[in-house]
Amino acid sequence: MSKPADCGCYGQKQAQEDSSAVDFSQEQKMLVQDSWAIFSIGDQPQVVTDTTYLYVNLFRIRPDAAALFGFKEDDPLTEEAVLGNQRLKTHVGRVVKGLDFIVKNMYDLEEVGDFLHELGARHVKYRARNEFFQPIKESMLFAFERKLGSQFTPQVKQAWGVLLDIVTTHMQEGLREACAAKNSQEQ
Numbered sequence: 001m002s003k004p005a006d007c008g009c010y011g012q013k014q015a016q017e018d019s020s021a022v023d024f025s026q027e028q029k030m031l032v033q034d035s036w037a038i039f040s041i042g043d044q045p046q047v048v049t050d051t052t053y054l055y056v057n058l059f060r061i062r063p064d065a066a067a068l069f070g071f072k073e074d075d076p077l078t079e080e081a082v083l084g085n086q087r088l089k090t091h092v093g094r095v096v097k098g099l100d101f102i103v104k105n106m107y108d109l110e111e112v113g114d115f116l117h118e119l120g121a122r123h124v125k126y127r128a129r130n131e132f133f134q135p136i137k138e139s140m141l142f143a144f145e146r147k148l149g150s151q152f153t154p155q156v157k158q159a160w161g162v163l164l165d166i167v168t169t170h171m172q173e174g175l176r177e178a179c180a181a182k183n184s185q186e187q
């Protein structure tokens with residue numbers, strides 16, 4: 001029997017088991033929309049740089065995540081090496097683009113949920129693990145805080161926290177299911 005795919009599908013119980021039961025108020029959606037508009041005016045490259053920087057921390061906590069972006073086991077995970085990694089920069093750009101789609105469609109959470117579920121499922125082939133998602137959420141919040149400064153009020157932060165929890169929970173569900181399906185096919 002081949003070894004089960006190691007993508008966290010048997011991993012820790014998630015904080016939000018039922019992703020359809022999320023409480024995301026109209027007011028919070030407006031806060032997200034208004035603050036996201038500030039990004040689309042320009043400065044996306046800065047968000048990408050800030051968020052890429054946070055992978056330095058992810059790789060400190062989880063050096064195994066670096067292999068997904070082409071780092072070899074003995075490669076030093078220095079700030080310079082992480083920031084200079086083109087695949088990582090491309091991925092951050094994709095995450096930002098994905099967020100743009102989500103913000104534009106967040107009034108239809110069912111459609112957003114389906115999109116994220118499928119995206120999460122595709123991550124099984126990239127060898128992503130469920131535990132990698134929380135640091136990505138933290139890194140996005142950090143990047144937003146840097147960009148928005150005093151406009152990143154506790155209410156705006158909370159609203160983004162809700163949205164990023166939706167992203168994380170749906171993607172993790174999709175990944176967990178795809179991983180379980182892969183493992184049962186391989187048995």
Ligand code: HEM
Pocket residue numbers: 065068069087088090091094095098099119122123126127128129132133136167171
């Ligand atoms: C906010 C969460 C995330 C979003 C929105 C996202 C989005 C994407 C998108 C749009 C792609 C392009 C391919 C496709 O559509 O199937 C992709 C590829 C990929 N993702 Fe993610 N992702 C997220 C989280 C993660 C995490 C946590 C990891 C692992 C640390 C990861 C690792 C990868 C890898 C290795 C690829 C393959 C392509 C490449 O080398 O860039 N992703 N992701």
